[in-house]
Amino acid sequence: MKYDFIVVGHGIAGAILSYTLRKRGQRVLVVDEPRPSAASRVAAGLLNPVAGKRFAKSWLADEFIPAADAFYDELEERFGQELFVHKPIYKIFSSVEEQNTWMAKSAGTNWNDYILATHTQSTGQPGIEDPHGGIMIGRGGYLQVAEMLDLLAEELLAQQLMLPERFEMEQLQLTRNGVRYKGEEAKHLVFCEGFQVVNNPYFRWLPIQPTKGEVLEVQTENFTPECIYNKAVYVVPVGGGRFKIGATYNWRQPDEEPSPAGQEELSERFSQITSQPFHVIHHWAGIRPAVRDRRPLAGTHPQYPQLSVFNGMGSKGVLMAPYLARQFAAALVGEGEVMPDVQISRYLSLYYDYIKEQNQQP
Template sequence: MRKADYLIIGQGIAGTMLSWFLLQAGKKVIVIDDAKSNSASRVAAGIINPVSGRRFEPAWMYDTIYPFAKTTYLQLSALLQVPVFTERQLWTVFPSSQMRDAFLNKATGNEYTELPTTLKYEAFLDQPHGAAIVRGATVNLRALLPAYRRYLAEQNALLEEHFDSAALEITATGVTYKTISAGKVICCDGVATTSGPFFKNVKFLPNKGEVLLVRIPGLVTNDILKKGITLVPQEDGLYWAGSSFVWDYTDDGPTAKQREILEKSLQQLLKVPYEVVNQLSAVRPSGNDRRPIIGFHPEYPAIGIFNGLGTKGCSLAPFMAAHFKEVLVANTPLMQEVDLHRYF
């Protein structure tokens, strides 16, 4: 039998961060991942946005989670020798004069936002009401996830296969899975948890997002451009253009309907032609209260969960994974707002 302290199911941003902090704490970890090509982390743009909504409300716990996330991503970038983290301005086009006036009268906005001194992108964007600048960042998940996967393989901590919950057995000391014996198993399998056998009590509210990858001849920027739809520059010169929110969906694949909606939003933002190169889609793993879901099953204490990262996986995952690690190795109390037991 191969032995581990923790068996982690999934290597999206949740499983990546949790396994990283547990390995740092000297724990023996095995991560099982089936490399689903349209997992949320593989499709996401990796935006870290300090504000949300029309009022530019600061995101939950942002002052705590952002510096922690930045430090963590920079450490991983140095270790893995890949570019992981980029601070960026989000050029946020006002949809109406009322929005601009509210911003000018300081009814909206905060320390993460400012008004630009000159209007940029005039040749490219339709922005009759001007724009605000929001200071955010992006996480390059398409570089981080495969590089960290290679790191796990080098540590002999990766199993590249589909986890079959029917093969999991609960024992007196933890769990066994095929040839692995572990103290605990922790589900970081994103939306797959919602159809698994252990967390039926949790009120998940998964929602599907669709994205276009587009070429915009002549547009060269490091900024994120935003107005209804969000354009995020990619390393290959394309732009990630997304994303939709759909709660009522039949499968997780791309649809003609969402392509039409995304293209309409693109046409409202861009004054110039563009070319659609690809369309992607994935389902965001969210709980009904939009807070992370962390902890162990009250009836099966060897079975845990780290999920519910919703639309904010990149900003939340580092801090929440480190917090969960502290709960596990130092027995510190779990924050009530993220405790799985709120569902039981």
Template sequence: MIYDFIVVGHGLAGAILAETLRSRGNKVLVIDEPKENSASRVAAGLLNPVAGKRFAKSWLVDTFIPAADAFYDTLEVRYGKQLYFHKLIYKIFSSIEEQNTWMAKSAGGNWSEYISATYTQSINQPDVDDPFGGIMIERGGFLHVYGMLDLLTEDLLQQNLLMPERFDISQLQLTEGGVKYKDIEAKHLVFCEGYQVINNPYFAWLPIQPTKGEVLEVQTEQNLSPECIYNKAVYVVPEGEGRFIIGATYDWRNPDEEATPQGAEELSERFRQILPQAFKITGHWAGIRPAVRDRRPLVGTHPEYMQLSVFNGMGSKGVLMAPYLSEHFADALAGQTELMPEIHISRYFSLYYDYIKHQNQQP
């Protein structure tokens, strides 16, 4: 059999792209080494339409959210299991200055679709430390990423469409009709390797910054409202019965996958600033995100080898971005549209030519 696509990597981005390509009738083979501490599997899967301290709408959020809702709804119907949880996000002001920044920002635009309330003082919810108030963000939530990946993985395995092994790039051959990997042929191959793309000789020139993130699971005697995610320097996702997921750290200096005492202490201290009470750590994980210098995804076909593409670089925004971008990329691969320039790897082609020049100068 000749496949239409080989997808290398089955984290969040690879899984959503593979599912999108399959839904269009393509024959898709996925190659992925099972790994419990991949960035996708340890992530809380947060979707937040308002970006950080800048109080700006996330890039293209009006486009991304409907596509994300439709994609996750379709999977939930297929598998008969809830995967995406629509939740309010209470963004707590850390200071009067931050409160003032929001008040000035909100005066200049229409936020009604995403902000349901602004509080200039505490909402007086028991055990929540919010003396400066905050904003209540609509249309957010979280995806059970590991649950979705498990379901899609089992589906692929049952149909013999997943090779659960490390991809050996030395076995890849570029052919006139596409690619050959061991004894498998395909018309096109897409790398969805996350930060591991830095070790890929075809795409190592892309400006990926491996960024470590650590996450805690804690147990307390209190139980915050399960209808709300809390955000103040870290996110706090209540999972019921006093259990919370807390994350995440950002560490680009030590991009390994080891959970550290320093990470646990940082997250614990941030948690105390939201919920100042005793708690017990019941889980601690670390993963590595594929961050990009301009905070835009890296999508597109190799500048020389048209059989090879990359779908990567969504960092902590994959839950929001991947459903729409996978459809957009599938359209581009089918010749039905041009990739939007903001995500196209062509913006970094100069790095590729520098990379090739350097490689040619090696003794």
């Protein structure tokens, strides 16, 4: 058997899983069609320990963040290049009511590892619209996703461990000992194909909701790049007076075409953060693989043990993928288990409904 694993997809999930498997001594072949509009490449790569308007600590942040720090530090040492940029996140209160919500929330929770400061009035930063203050969040930052993916892909190509092409499902054969794809054989295949899993005949029963997200890159002056800003949208400094602004969430039009409405929405929300003029340099759109219960999907097919899936991280891949890839890689080689919250077995009833429906078709 030439390969232990074939991994389909080289976005954040597929890249981190395939690297983790290789670190375990597994021989891995990656199949991926390079696409500039892939969600992983469009995203700003934000890692935020505090989620949403309710000021909740991100799910399993205490486990995910140390694993992410260690993983990206390892890649930086491996390639001699900065990939993860550590920056505080200034979450701006949108109202007095939101400020009060935070003050009540923070009184009953241990936030010492994540909250650097609470401001109940404007910080006075030039160009920043924060009349109600906000909180400064530590242990956040952003991953330079495209750079990481390119470095890992170059390494795979140099070792002839990557097929830079679209995966052709009709070329996949399931064998007694594993899988065969275009003459290449492996013991196991893992699908990490993002939202395109909705077209996968083996895993389309999973409750993936393709969600369009649009991102702008703008140029502006007199706007400090010392931190990331968050108020309905994130504003991530990328150097030279340029900032990435995102992202929209659109379940109704899951296409990869930037829209005038998306640009208008992001521009309006950025204008609520800064009084400085700006102009749009780039406008991208991508599709995230969101899951009904907002938990990732990892596990082996209930009928075909040579097939697995690692998917559904939505906008949290930078935060969650290193920890979950380590768990899943261990499970795939028979040396551990994936936490129940992400196992696809939680949706087995959907699989049985899907099989029943298929059997009833003429």
